[in-house]
Amino acid sequence: MPLVNDTTAPRIALVGATGVVGTTLIQLIEERGFRYRAIDLVASARSAGREVSVEGRDHRVHDLDGFDFSRTDVAFFSAGGSVSTTWVPKAVAQGALVIDNTSAFRMDPATPLVVPQVNAHELEQRPASGIIANPNCSTIPLVRLLRAVEDRWGIRQAVVSTYQAASGAGYSGIDELREGVRTVLEDPDSPGVSKTFSPSLAFDVIPSIDRRLDDGFTFEEQKMLQESRKILGLPHLDITATCVRVPVVNSHSEAAWIECDAPVDRDELVRALAALDEVTVHDREELGAFPTPRTAGDPNRVHVGRIRVTRTNPRAFWLWAVADNVRIGAALNALQIAEALVERGVL
Amino acid sequence: MPLVNDTTAPRIALVGATGVVGTTLIQLIEERGFRYRAIDLVASARSAGREVSVEGRDHRVHDLDGFDFSRTDVAFFSAGGSVSTTWVPKAVAQGALVIDNTSAFRMDPATPLVVPQVNAHELEQRPASGIIANPNCSTIPLVRLLRAVEDRWGIRQAVVSTYQAASGAGYSGIDELREGVRTVLEDPDSPGVSKTFSPSLAFDVIPSIDRRLDDGFTFEEQKMLQESRKILGLPHLDITATCVRVPVVNSHSEAAWIECDAPVDRDELVRALAALDEVTVHDREELGAFPTPRTAGDPNRVHVGRIRVTRTNPRAFWLWAVADNVRIGAALNALQIAEALVERGVL
Ligand SMILES: NC(=O)c1ccc[n+]([C@@H]2O[C@H](COP(=O)([O-])OP(=O)(O)OC[C@H]3O[C@@H](n4cnc5c(N)ncnc54)[C@H](OP(=O)(O)O)[C@@H]3O)[C@@H](O)[C@H]2O)c1
Ligand SMILES: NC(=O)c1ccc[n+]([C@@H]2O[C@H](COP(=O)([O-])OP(=O)(O)OC[C@H]3O[C@@H](n4cnc5c(N)ncnc54)[C@H](OP(=O)(O)O)[C@@H]3O)[C@@H](O)[C@H]2O)c1
Numbered sequence: 001m002p003l004v005n006d007t008t009a010p011r012i013a014l015v016g017a018t019g020v021v022g023t024t025l026i027q028l029i030e031e032r033g034f035r036y037r038a039i040d041l042v043a044s045a046r047s048a049g050r051e052v053s054v055e056g057r058d059h060r061v062h063d064l065d066g067f068d069f070s071r072t073d074v075a076f077f078s079a080g081g082s083v084s085t086t087w088v089p090k091a092v093a094q095g096a097l098v099i100d101n102t103s104a105f106r107m108d109p110a111t112p113l114v115v116p117q118v119n120a121h122e123l124e125q126r127p128a129s130g131i132i133a134n135p136n137c138s139t140i141p142l143v144r145l146l147r148a149v150e151d152r153w154g155i156r157q158a159v160v161s162t163y164q165a166a167s168g169a170g171y172s173g174i175d176e177l178r179e180g181v182r183t184v185l186e187d188p189d190s191p192g193v194s195k196t197f198s199p200s201l202a203f204d205v206i207p208s209i210d211r212r213l214d215d216g217f218t219f220e221e222q223k224m225l226q227e228s229r230k231i232l233g234l235p236h237l238d239i240t241a242t243c244v245r246v247p248v249v250n251s252h253s254e255a256a257w258i259e260c261d262a263p264v265d266r267d268e269l270v271r272a273l274a275a276l277d278e279v280t281v282h283d284r285e286e287l288g289a290f291p292t293p294r295t296a297g298d299p300n301r302v303h304v305g306r307i308r309v310t311r312t313n314p315r316a317f318w319l320w321a322v323a324d325n326v327r328i329g330a331a332l333n334a335l336q337i338a339e340a341l342v343e344r345g346v347l
Numbered sequence: 348m349p350l351v352n353d354t355t356a357p358r359i360a361l362v363g364a365t366g367v368v369g370t371t372l373i374q375l376i377e378e379r380g381f382r383y384r385a386i387d388l389v390a391s392a393r394s395a396g397r398e399v400s401v402e403g404r405d406h407r408v409h410d411l412d413g414f415d416f417s418r419t420d421v422a423f424f425s426a427g428g429s430v431s432t433t434w435v436p437k438a439v440a441q442g443a444l445v446i447d448n449t450s451a452f453r454m455d456p457a458t459p460l461v462v463p464q465v466n467a468h469e470l471e472q473r474p475a476s477g478i479i480a481n482p483n484c485s486t487i488p489l490v491r492l493l494r495a496v497e498d499r500w501g502i503r504q505a506v507v508s509t510y511q512a513a514s515g516a517g518y519s520g521i522d523e524l525r526e527g528v529r530t531v532l533e534d535p536d537s538p539g540v541s542k543t544f545s546p547s548l549a550f551d552v553i554p555s556i557d558r559r560l561d562d563g564f565t566f567e568e569q570k571m572l573q574e575s576r577k578i579l580g581l582p583h584l585d586i587t588a589t590c591v592r593v594p595v596v597n598s599h600s601e602a603a604w605i606e607c608d609a610p611v612d613r614d615e616l617v618r619a620l621a622a623l624d625e626v627t628v629h630d631r632e633e634l635g636a637f638p639t640p641r642t643a644g645d646p647n648r649v650h651v652g653r654i655r656v657t658r659t660n661p662r663a664f665w666l667w668a669v670a671d672n673v674r675i676g677a678a679l680n681a682l683q684i685a686e687a688l689v690e691r692g693v694l
Contacts (some may be wrong), residue, residue: 016540053628118682155659161508161590161602163552181528188596192641203596204641205510207653207667216613216655225659242667244510247594248514249535249550257604266563294539294551306554308563312572312585313504319587320554 001053009037010338013096015064015087016079017041017052020170021101025076030055032300034335042067043079044107049337059154068187074347076334077101081150092130093331097347099334100133103219106133106227113230115140116336117277118135123340132189132337135231136223137329138162138243138252141302144279145258146258147270148149154261156315157238160224163246163253165293166211168325172196174249180245197245206245218243255306259316263316266309269317273304283307291322299324300332349402352422356384357685359692360419362434362444363412363426364399368448369480371678372403373425374421381682382689389414390426416441416681421694423436423681425427425447439477444694446479450566455482460577462487463683464624465597470687480682482578483570484676485509485590485599488649488668490578491626493605497579497617501608503586503662507571510593510600511556512640515672516669517581519543521596528594539540544592565590598640599672606663613656618666620651638669646671 007299016022022043029036041061048063064083069075069091077084077091084104091098096240105111110129112122123132133179135143142160149155166177173196180192192200209220220243229237246253269291275282280298282291282305291303306320324330341347349396363369369390369436376383388399388408392579395410411430416422416438424431424438424447431451438445452458454466457476459469470479472614482490487505493532496502520543546553567590576584593600621628627645629638629652638650655669688694 041675157507159604161589163510163593163627178532180531184552185532186527199639199642203594204639205593205595205600206639207600207602207637215658217651239606240657240659240663240665242604242653242665244600244602246510246552247550250551253552253591254592255554257506257587269541290554292546292551292553295546306563306589310587311562312587316587318587318589 002029002035003039003057004035004037005127006037007325008074009035009098010342011038011071012036013040013042013069015042015060015075015077015083017020018043019078020048020114020167020174020326021078021330021333025078025324025335026054028054028327028335032335034339038321040067040072040107041048056239060213067309069096073097074099074338074341075092078330080191081245087182088131097130098127099134099337101134101330101334103136103223105129105131106135106223107230108133113117113227114337114342115231115333116145119231119233123337123344123346126346134226134330134334136220138254139170139221139224139227139231139326140324140329140333142224142254142256143228144276144302145273145319145321147232148276149233149258149260152272153264155237156261157240157258158259159241159257160241161245161255162241163255164243164245165246165252165325166201166249167250168245168252169196175205177201177247177307201245201247203247207242207245209245236314250324250326251296251299252329253293253320253322255318255320257316257318261312261315262315264309266307268319273307278302279304281305281307285317291323296322299327302328349382350384350386350404351384354384354420356382358385358390358422359383360387360416360422360426362389362422363523364408365394366399366424366425367514367673368425368677371656371673372425373399375674375682377402377676379682381403381686385418387414387419396681410561416443416602419443419638421688423445425677432488433480435478436547444473444477444479444688446481446680447482448569448677452476452478453482454577457618459570460574461489462578463687466580467576467687470684470691470693473693481677481684482574483567484641484672485511485567485624486574486578487676487680488670489571489601489603490575491623492620492648492651492666494579494670495623496607497581497603499619500611502584503608504587504602505590505605507586507601507603509569510590510595511590512593512597512672514597515599517544520628524548524594525529525597526671531558548592548594551596554589556592558589558647585640595640597671597673598643598646598669599676600640600667600669602665602667604663604665606660608662610661611656611664613654613664617638620654625649626651628652628654634644637667640669646650646674649675650689666679666686
């Protein structure tokens with residue numbers, strides 16, 4: 001029974017508890033039997049006062065404005081970058097360790113950026129900043145695969161195109177996709193609905209996620225390079241990406257072309273990836289034997305398929321990865337960070 | 348007035364006249380005022396006898412089975428690869444010149460594979476085989492852009508991920524996407540509708556188009572390599588692709604990363620691409636200034652955006668291209684081949 005009367009179990013707070021990531025974090029706490037001594041659900045004034053059930057017990061949602069973190073051991077922040085920028089330092093100052101799902105502190109040198117399957121060793125002690133950052137949702141599955149490739153073949157460069165789901169923009173993204181699709185089904189010439197996404201995502205693909213930077217790349221594309229370098233501890237790693245939103249409700253996909261230092265044997269590569277923790281390789285011979293967002297299966301695993309070495313360059317190969325962006329890309333990774341901290345006695 | 352009483356204008360036949368490509372070919376003949384002396388619409392027994400209007404005149408659809416091409420100067424085939432394999436040789440034997448939209452003859456050495464903006468010079472005389480092949484719908488926009496890049500900077504390699512629309516699979520693809528989306532909107536757990544696509548394309552992306560080859564690539568991916576080499580006359584060109592179907596009704600998109608022999612100046616690249624015939628570069632500074640399938644604009648142009656040179660490698664750049672697969676990728680290219688043949692006096 002995860003809510004325990006045990007002073008060694010942490011007191012937790014979920015900021016953004018009513019959002020897609022927060023709601024999934026609650027589900028995962030239930031599914032995985034994460035042990036906690038007390039739980040506080042926190043959101044904006046919009047949701048404050050609502051009752052949310054965790055393991056059959058009702059909890060009243062607190063307003064972040066005025067919330068006191070001095071009785072919180074670990075706070076999960078999933079309420080957007082600007083909320084984290086303002087509130088994470090206050091929570092830390094009040095004594096909480098923060099696991100932050102936003103991009104606010106990811107590149108801060110005093111803050112470890114952690115994917116437990118890759119760099120759990122950075123969780124041996126409480127970080128100097130009091131914050132552990134959770135990487136971007138497209139970066140997490142990629143680095144989990146790249147680690148194995150780097151160790152065996154060395155990565156010269158990776159070229160990645162993403163196929164990112166609406167849920168990456170939270171509940172408003174999911175709702176807008178559904179509503180837009182309904183509108184365009186009725187009137188094919190309708191521009192659709194466009195508030196969260198621009199233009200509407202209904203029956204369209206949008207090659208632009210997050211803000212545009214001076215060099216023409218988007219912030220989302222830059223995150224994939226910078227965060228991968230930091231997580232893997234490879235400051236010169238060469239990854240370049242195009243990040244594209246597609247009309248899928250949930251789960252991001254990526255087509256990654258990876259050129260190595262050494263020739264890659266396909267069978268060995270398949271075995272190396274299949275041996276990774278919580279990774280499923282879809283490699284049956286028939287056409288159809290590849291993961292897709294809706295059919296991949298277990299949402300707590302990274303799904304890989306279409307592994308193929310190019311004929312023109314035996315050092316290069318393609319893979320296709322599908323991962324639940326809300327679980328693998330956010331809530332599950334955050335909870336696995338907490339589990340690793342508990343295991344190491346840091347929490 | 349395109350239907351002309353002029354013995355120099357060709358007598359044309361459209362095989363597959365009732366399909367997505369055939370219907371669009373009729374529209375383009377009307378829009379562009381293509382001059383012909385007689386027109387025959389041909390399809391299967393399913394549509395034979397139907398009346399189809401061309402420029403306000405009703406034409407009865409003929410059954411391909413038993414159709415006589417001896418009074419046809421040029422026959423456009425858009426009825427699938429197996430129909431072309433059987434019927435194109437018969438049409439040629441009966442004296443017609445064939446412009447074939449399928450993959451049946453594209454790699455035949457006696458058959459030119461033509462994108463008029465790239466290799467119209469191959470249309471100076473009637474080909475030995477009596478056939479001119481129209482390339483794959485993802486290949487056409489790409490080679491139109493690559494020609495300029497090769498000539499100025501030299502292409503070392505290109506890595507391309509596609510975002511291909513349902514219309515690439517004809518009317519049944521479009522209908523199935525719409526029906527599947529409607530089904531999944533009502534019941535999010537429904538597997539959707541899956542006959543043309545597998546699994547259903549509704550709210551999903553499918554990293555597999557056309558049949559799988561022994562090396563793990565699909566035929567669609569191989570076409571992009573082999574056809575580009577043939578059209579550009581660059582037998583060692585290194586292009587590798589992942590071809591993905593996305594829940595878009597019409598217009599394919601491609602994210603292409605291109606590494607050159609020489610460093611690329613972005614402004615010069617933008618100018619070079621913008622100077623190409625029937626290409627629009629979307630390059631305004633604001634976020635949102637990129638083409639998407641539903642918003643790109645003029646369907647008779649290739650739309651390019653997100654042009655950016657990578658920081659880590661100044662010889663490499665990305666671009667995002669959107670092109671109407673039915674027009675640019677099939678019907679318009681085929682008609683432009685015919686126009687070029689007329690201009691050169693071959694037809
Ligand atoms: N979705 C993903 O795949 C994903 C992946 C990685 C990281 N993230 C990050 O996780 C965060 C949340 O994403 P989401 O998808 O869960 O978004 P969401 O569904 O829109 O939920 C947002 C949550 O933040 C709360 N919130 C918003 N403004 C607030 C404020 N001023 N003060 C307190 N709480 C506030 C909302 O509470 P109310 O109910 O009161 O509005 C809600 O609980 C974002 O920073 C996002 O970048 C998301
Ligand atoms: N859609 C694209 O983006 C695209 C791009 C490049 C190339 N192509 C190629 O163009 C061809 C047609 O594609 P589409 O998208 O127009 O398909 P579609 O909408 O399914 O239309 C198929 C057409 O072929 C006819 N047809 C089918 N089987 C036939 C047979 N046994 N004998 C005579 N006619 C037959 C159909 O006639 P009925 O009405 O009698 O069934 C219909 O006119 C395909 O080979 C495709 O590979 C398509």
